[in-house]
Amino acid sequence: MLDWYDTHKRSMPWRETDDPYRIWVSEIMLQQTRVDTVRDYYHRFLEAFPTVEALADADRDTVLKHWEGLGFYARARHLHTAAQHVVDEHDGTVPSTMDAIKDLKGVGPYTAAAVLSIAYRKPHAVLDGNVTRVLSRVFAVDEDATTSAAEGHLRDLANELLDPDRPGDFNQAMMELGALVCTPRTPHCDRCPLNAVCRAHDAGTEEDYPITPESEPVPHEDIAVGLVFDDNDRLLIQRRPDEGLLGGLWEFPGGKQEGDESMEAACRREVREELGVGMTDVEPFYTLSHAYSHFKITLHAFRGRLADGPPEAREDQPFRWVTVDELDDYAFPRANRRLIEELVRRQTEPSLFD
């Protein structure tokens, strides 16, 4: 595996550093996100926050702005909180023991093992989706890989195989093999360094592994969104609560359609419930679809004027009035960002309401 890795590994910026902070940032970014997407974010993020102290000192909105578009925003919030903990409790040094590093917000078994093995050469095997697939095939593991029993079994296998001298490289070799060769569909067994010992390959059952339960259909929601303008063509935006999906990001007020109400009625109700104001001159603005990891939405945006007011903020959801040009200063979820692109496009009209 190490010979194969030395010859075939892809060049990645986080493979050219032994700074535990940079490796930690890369591992958080790479969770559920493709390597090619992460590259640019990694450079920009580290340019803005080159040290753990710089990240700890930054304000939350600035951190989220640098994460905008990368998704899974809890990662950014937790990384920020954890950086403050590293500065306060560990003198700015990323912990080098399993107990201490697992104490950091957002650092689970995978990230802990990855940072300890790659940055500190500690013998901890990682188990991510790629490693699970490779091991399940090589050992023909006939257990549901999503159960904790199978996970424990796979983790034991990974730890037994781990190279004690180059644990970080071995972990990366396993992940790289899963990403490049032992792919979910049509693995390239002919150029795999493990093909002589792989049981699934021997039996011609590669794609039967890993064993997973049938996936449920992806749920879908219709969401109404209000683009509420004041008399100066400024828009009302509000910040989502810190915890939960897309926490801490800014958005236009809105929410799910209820019962048999129309989408416009849902928009008016949500704006009233969230900010205590009504809308006049309401008209459809734009409809778009967006897929999150576990559900899909269709977003129905309506534009209108503030009918009464002033708006009132909910306790943990401050609001602001901003011009279309100022929207770029705030971090928005990707679906809202598409609405903003449409707003900018239509701004070339003399007035949004002409």
Ligand code: SF4
């Ligand atoms: S031989 Fe094929 S199935 Fe087995 S580990 Fe290699 S690529 Fe995966």
